[in-house]
Every structure is written in structure tokens, then in C-alpha cells.
Amino acid sequence: MPTLDDILEHIGEFDRFQKQTFFILCLLSAAFTPVYVGVVFFGFTPEHHCFSPGVVELSQRCGWSLEEQLNHTIPEWGSHGAAYSSRCSRYEVDWNATGVSCTDPLGSLVGNWSSVPLGPCQDGWVYDYPGTSIVTEFNLVCEDSWKLDLFQSSVNVGFFIGSMIIGYIADRFGRKLCLLITVLINSVSGVLVAFAPSYTWTVIFRLIQGLVSKGGWLTGYVLSYGTLQFLSPGRTPRNLKSEDEDGEKLKPSYLDLVRTPQIRKHTFILMYSWFTSSVLYQGLIMHMGLASGNIYLDFLYSALVEFPAAFILLLTVDRIGRRYPWAVANLVPLPISCNPHSRVLAPLLYPTPAIGGSRGLHSLPSAEPLTWACVCVLSRNLGVLICSSMCDIGGIMTPFIVYRLAELWHELPLVVFAGIAVVGGGLVLLLPETKGKTLPETIEDAENMHRYGASSTGPTDQSSFP
Structure with missing residues (x-):
């Protein structure tokens, strides 16, 4: 009794139609990559420190270099680099006060360095990066740094849900139609992620992107497999x-x-x-x-x-x-x-x-x-x-x-x-x-x-x- 593999070999193997379909589906699958690993670029966290009102003006008056400004105004900067305190806290002093010394600004304000109070970055951060990312746009650093983890996890949650839901929809209404719809939704959600007005909406659009990305890719994978066996009785x-x-x-x-x-x-x-x-x-x-x-x-x-x-x-x-x-x-x-x-x-x-x-x-x-x-x-x-x-x-x-x-x-x-x-x-x-x-x-x-x-x-x- 001939096997199914023997029948498929008899009716023809990987021919022009299968090659065209496979090539098109490969192009569609390529869209899966930026969704999966794009966080490396738009989730990049640059070096940063707290913004303190009056520091820029004081630096210009004293003629400090950038390194001197950081050493004088950022906690624990020094030779050990940017520690957590230097990224997520600032000196609670008034840099706009009159009579601030250019050689020892903290000493002229509080007298004893050990008693300088530290506070959170209430006025935002300064990023040592010319470009932008979701981290710099929504300040996903310090206490909110976990939100970057959630942002990337949301797309995997979408993968998890979409692989089950989209698969059922594809079997119910047809794989080709489902593939086209998921590609369209993926494109629209990708644009919406770029223009999302808040972090919450960014996560929502990211979740939708993951929902249709893997489900659509799996649909295309099954569709490409089906083109090789479209004469099979099932x-x-x-x-x-x-x-x-x-x-x-x-x-x-x-x-x-x-x-x-x-x-x-x-x-x-x-x-x-x-x-x-x-x-x-x-x-x-x-x-x-x-x-x-x-x-x-x-x-x-x-x-x-x-x-x-x-x-x-x-x-x-x-x-x-x-x-x-x-x-x-x-x-x-x-x-x-x-x-x-x-x-x-x-x-x-x-x-x-x-x-x-x-x-x-x-x-x-x-x-x-x-x-x-x-x-x-x-x-x-x-x-x-x-x-x-x-x-x-x-x-x-x-x-x-x-x-x-x-x-x-x-x-x-x-x-x-x-x-x-x-x-x-x-x-x-x-x-x-x-x-x-x-x-x-x-x-x-x-x-x-x-x-x-x-x-x-x-x-x-x-x-x-x-």
C-alpha cells in the first residue's frame, strides 16, 4: 500500500506554485523579527541623571565642563561611575541661591557634605543620548524601570494568547483571510505603538501586536505546509x-x-x-x-x-x-x-x-x-x-x-x-x-x-x- 509520502512524490514535489507561496510567506514572516527583538533599539536605556533646576545656569556662570558639573552636582558620581544614587536621586539644595561657590558649591550651601539631604528626581532626568526611546520618552528608569520589562513581556503575552486564538480563527474562517487580517492589524498596531500618547497605550498596542504577530506567522506556516498537500483527502x-x-x-x-x-x-x-x-x-x-x-x-x-x-x-x-x-x-x-x-x-x-x-x-x-x-x-x-x-x-x-x-x-x-x-x-x-x-x-x-x-x-x- 503506497504511503502518503509516495502519493505526494507522484503528484509532484516542490514546484513553481509552492516556491512562490513559500517566498511570499517568508517575506511576511520577516515582519515577525522586529516585533520580537525590536526592544533592543526602542527600549534602549542610556546613561542618565536627575535634572536639578539651576544647575545649568550655575555651570555656565562658573565655566564648568560637563564632567565638573556632574562631579559637583550629582551624588556619588566620581571615579566609580554612575551608581544608583547618581541616577535616581539628587541633592535637595537650591542651586539658584545667591553666593554659591564655584569651587565648592555644596559646601557653600550646607557646610557639611555628609548632611546634604537627597531626594527623588521630581523634575525628570537628563539622558546622555541624542536619540529617543520609550525609556527616555516615558522616563522608564529608577522606580519605573520595571515598566520596560512589562513592555517586552506584553508582546510575549500576546504571543501566548494569539497562538491559540488566531489558530482557531484560521481553522474556522480560512487561513488566507486570517493571514491577511493579522498582517493588516500588525501593521496598524506597529504604527500606533510609535505614536502612542502614553505608556499605557503603548503596552496595549504592543500586546495587540504580539497577539496577531505570532498567530499570523503560525497561520502562514500552516498555510505553506498546506500548499504541498492540497490534494490530500485529509x-x-x-x-x-x-x-x-x-x-x-x-x-x-x-x-x-x-x-x-x-x-x-x-x-x-x-x-x-x-x-x-x-x-x-x-x-x-x-x-x-x-x-x-x-x-x-x-x-x-x-x-x-x-x-x-x-x-x-x-x-x-x-x-x-x-x-x-x-x-x-x-x-x-x-x-x-x-x-x-x-x-x-x-x-x-x-x-x-x-x-x-x-x-x-x-x-x-x-x-x-x-x-x-x-x-x-x-x-x-x-x-x-x-x-x-x-x-x-x-x-x-x-x-x-x-x-x-x-x-x-x-x-x-x-x-x-x-x-x-x-x-x-x-x-x-x-x-x-x-x-x-x-x-x-x-x-x-x-x-x-x-x-x-x-x-x-x-x-x-x-x-x-x-
Whole structure:
């Protein structure tokens, strides 16, 4: 009996129509990238200090340089750089008072430096940055610095909700129509984010942007997959095998993912692996935005190295399987945590496809194919949905990990990433190798998958997973 793969090969493989559709959907998927990693640029936090009325006039009268002005008027500036006090507090003195000394202004105002009162930045901040960002526009610093974390987390909340809601709408009303509508909403919400009058509206528009971005991308992904099988009747041997002996169709359940010991182990490992992929990929990019240097060049380098990363994954997966490349790739944060200047090279080995469309590498060997290979056909969609949700949850947590820990120690997020990655790399080795094996079609197949060698065709007579 010919398999579905044999039928698809007979009617034609990747031809002109499929190529055109795939190219158009790739262009649409490219819009996912700025939504996901754009916070590196428009969430940039420059060096800043409190604005104090009268300081500029006093500096001009005394002929101070900028460094002298900061040393005389900003708490704890000195040789240790800008500490929290220098960024978020100011001297509670009247710089407009008459008789202020140019050599010792604080001493002439209060006499004893140790008794100078400090207060909050009631009149705003001065930013050492010629451009603008949402941080400088809405003053998301000091006590309000957590709002930047919330801003980036909101788009991941949108990803989480949209991947479920938009998927249902696409199946209900059609994928093409849904894709066009989500692209339109994404464009409009992106413009509204730029012109939002307040922080609250910025977060709302950002949430909407995330809601339609990932849902629309997933719709396009499914649509591109469907163009290769538009002649398929929908009921294949793989579907029919999920029916019991009496012909009653078995209903998928979330309990199928934890019903048996091996499947339960695979489910939890894959959930953690997707979570790790999201935290590391997004976290390394966001931390790169905190580094000193040219952020545009650093981001360009980190993007360029993803091209060789794609070829490395293609070459290694076809030859040695998925587990070992993925496990080795998780060790990349180790040298990065020891040498922060090497973090722009992280995507070279890191499994960027694990997150999906942000780089258009979703078809490469990564988290989703391994998830498909370790879960039976009956629960495969639920398995990918659960793991994808863990990816979004990781994205929600990442901004708080990066920005809050960096306040304690600039490199602390990298140390945390290294620990998460080492655990993830070790757990991946506990998964069964999928190279040369058939996709499990029943719960029994998935449970016994670890018993078959790499050259075995498994319990079913189907084409093997590459």
C-alpha cells in the first residue's frame, strides 16, 4: 500500500506554485523579527541623571565642563561611575541661591557634605543620548524601570494568547483571510505603538501586536505546509491508525502527554527545552542591548552569524541526528558568561530555530521536529501547543531576568543563562534519537520509541524521520 509520502512524490514535489507561496510567506514572516527583538533599539536605556533646576545656569556662570558639573552636582558620581544614587536621586539644595561657590558649591550651601539631604528626581532626568526611546520618552528608569520589562513581556503575552486564538480563527474562517487580517492589524498596531500618547497605550498596542504577530506567522506556516498537500483527502493512514478497532475515532487529550512514563519524561524535557530556547535566545539579544559599544554593529554581527548556523544545523542533523547538536548548542552560554564580549557570537551555535519564525529557520532541525518525533500522532498538535506555550512563558519571564538581575551585576543574567543551558543540554540527551526512525503513530509507539535503534524502522512500516 503506497504511503502518503509516495502519493505526494507522484503528484509532484516542490514546484513553481509552492516556491512562490513559500517566498511570499517568508517575506511576511520577516515582519515577525522586529516585533520580537525590536526592544533592543526602542527600549534602549542610556546613561542618565536627575535634572536639578539651576544647575545649568550655575555651570555656565562658573565655566564648568560637563564632567565638573556632574562631579559637583550629582551624588556619588566620581571615579566609580554612575551608581544608583547618581541616577535616581539628587541633592535637595537650591542651586539658584545667591553666593554659591564655584569651587565648592555644596559646601557653600550646607557646610557639611555628609548632611546634604537627597531626594527623588521630581523634575525628570537628563539622558546622555541624542536619540529617543520609550525609556527616555516615558522616563522608564529608577522606580519605573520595571515598566520596560512589562513592555517586552506584553508582546510575549500576546504571543501566548494569539497562538491559540488566531489558530482557531484560521481553522474556522480560512487561513488566507486570517493571514491577511493579522498582517493588516500588525501593521496598524506597529504604527500606533510609535505614536502612542502614553505608556499605557503603548503596552496595549504592543500586546495587540504580539497577539496577531505570532498567530499570523503560525497561520502562514500552516498555510505553506498546506500548499504541498492540497490534494490530500485529509484522512491518511496515519490518521486512520488513531482509530480503535471498532472504528471509533479516539479523541486527543492532554493526559496522553503524561499518561505513560516515557511519554511523560519526553513531555517535561521538551517543555523545558522550549522554555530554555526562548529564555536564552531572547535573553542574549536583550543583554546585548545593555552592553557598551555600537549596538547596531553588535546586532548586525549577531544576525549575520545565523546564516552559518543554519548550514551547520543542516549538515549535522542529517549525519548525526538532533540530540547531540542541540545539546552542544546549549553549552554556548558557558564561554559567553566567562567572556561577555563574545556574546555577539552566540547565535552561531545556538539553536535559533527552536523559537521559530524570528529567523525563518523553523524548518531546520530544532525543537518542533523533535517534539513531533517524540509524540504520537494523536497528541502531536497538543504536544506542540504545550511546548510552544512554554516558549512564550519563557519570553514573558526573560525581560525581568535580564533587566532586574543586571541591576545587581551586569553579567549576572549570563551566569543564569549558562546554568539554564547546561541543564537543558543534559536533559536533551535523555530524549530518544529520531534520526532514521519512524514517527510514532500510537501511544504505544511513542512509549517504546527508546527501544529501537537508529537503523530500526520501528513498529510501523512508514517512511523514516530524517
